Amino acid sequence: MSALLELKNVKKHFPLKSEKILTREKPVLKAVDGISLAVHPGETLGLVGESGCGKSTAGRLALKLLEPTDGEIWFKGNNITSYSGEQLRKLRKEMQIIFQDPYASLNPRKTIEQTLMEPMKIFGTPKNIRKQKVDYLLDVVGLSSYHKRRYPHEFSGGQRQRIGIARALALEPELVICDEPVSALDVSIQAQVINLMEDLQAEFNLTYVFIAHDLSVVHHISDRVAVMYLGKIVELGEANELYSNPKHPYTQALLSAVPETNPHHEKERIILNGDLPSPANPPVGCKFHTRCPFAEEICRLQEPELKPVSENGQMAACHFAKEVIVEKQLS
Numbered sequence: 001m002s003a004l005l006e007l008k009n010v011k012k013h014f015p016l017k018s019e020k021i022l023t024r025e026k027p028v029l030k031a032v033d034g035i036s037l038a039v040h041p042g043e044t045l046g047l048v049g050e051s052g053c054g055k056s057t058a059g060r061l062a063l064k065l066l067e068p069t070d071g072e073i074w075f076k077g078n079n080i081t082s083y084s085g086e087q088l089r090k091l092r093k094e095m096q097i098i099f100q101d102p103y104a105s106l107n108p109r110k111t112i113e114q115t116l117m118e119p120m121k122i123f124g125t126p127k128n129i130r131k132q133k134v135d136y137l138l139d140v141v142g143l144s145s146y147h148k149r150r151y152p153h154e155f156s157g158g159q160r161q162r163i164g165i166a167r168a169l170a171l172e173p174e175l176v177i178c179d180e181p182v183s184a185l186d187v188s189i190q191a192q193v194i195n196l197m198e199d200l201q202a203e204f205n206l207t208y209v210f211i212a213h214d215l216s217v218v219h220h221i222s223d224r225v226a227v228m229y230l231g232k233i234v235e236l237g238e239a240n241e242l243y244s245n246p247k248h249p250y251t252q253a254l255l256s257a258v259p260e261t262n263p264h265h266e267k268e269r270i271i272l273n274g275d276l277p278s279p280a281n282p283p284v285g286c287k288f289h290t291r292c293p294f295a296e297e298i299c300r301l302q303e304p305e306l307k308p309v310s311e312n313g314q315m316a317a318c319h320f321a322k323e324v325i326v327e328k329q330l331s
Contacts, residue, residue, distance in 0.1 A: 003038035010071035033231035046222030102160035113148035158189035237314030
């Protein structure tokens with residue numbers, strides 16, 4: 001199956017102010033440092049990692065909300081890396097985003113009806129159809145038509161996020177980037193919104209890139225999962241396989257921190273030593289070697305490639321993936 005969205009060695013480096021005036025090399029923050037991903041039609045790809053690992057930046061790069069420093073972005077078989085102006089505007093109908101903060105992503109001066117109508121008005125949807133569609137969108141996200149005359153401050157956080165989802169669906173996109181859409185919500189509301197998103201995916205044939213740091217939420221909704229660390233993808237694979245048999249030591253550490261639902265089942269925590277290095281000055285070689293319990297000399301010198309480590313296509317960027325797997329099985 002051909003990919004709907006594909007990132008090829010995409011990088012995003014943000015320039016930093018330098019204290020040295022006369023210097024050839026300008027300091028940069030390497031938010032995304034060469035990632036390659038393919039997202040297929042109808043699937044949900046989960047993107048997880050610690051805060052500051054570059055996952056939200058990667059989502060914005062996929063939508064061309066940020067210009068990549070290097071690499072290529074492909075959508076529906078077309079290289080959109082250089083798209084701008086009218087080309088990019090037409091593309092907006094097919095790719096949308098659900099923002100993390102339901103309080104900041106809605107205009108407080110506009111009613112919900114005005115918010116939902118705005119994208120349809122921009123793309124020339126007839127007025128009578130716009131009014132019908134607003135009622136329909138509110139209905140599919142679990143709100144009533146009388147809500148359209150209210151302002152954002154009159155809604156709870158969960159209701160605002162439902163409005164954000166409705167806005168993302170207004171132009172009937174194929175791809176939706178979900179940038180931590182439930183992290184600002186209560187746990188009970190999170191489950192409702194996640195179930196809603198799954199129902200909408202089936203109804204509208206949507207493709208999701210689901211960005212989150214909550215591993216249990218990502219496991220529930222994703223078909224495949226990519227794990228990011230310091231701007232790099234360190235592991236990628238089918239969700240159930242990755243969660244039951246992680247191949248990268250960083251993924252193992254992340255999963256060991258997920259709370260256990262069974263109080264009688266004890267799980268061994270993997271405590272990583274040291275702090276997360278700065279993306280402005282990442283380590284040479286494997287970016288994880290400063291905190292990795294399996295690190296050897298080669299890890300400090302040579303950066304590992306993301307390559308297959310199992311028969312079912314699971315990939316990991318680790319020089320000692322096989323040794324890590326054996327160690328996990330023995331423990």
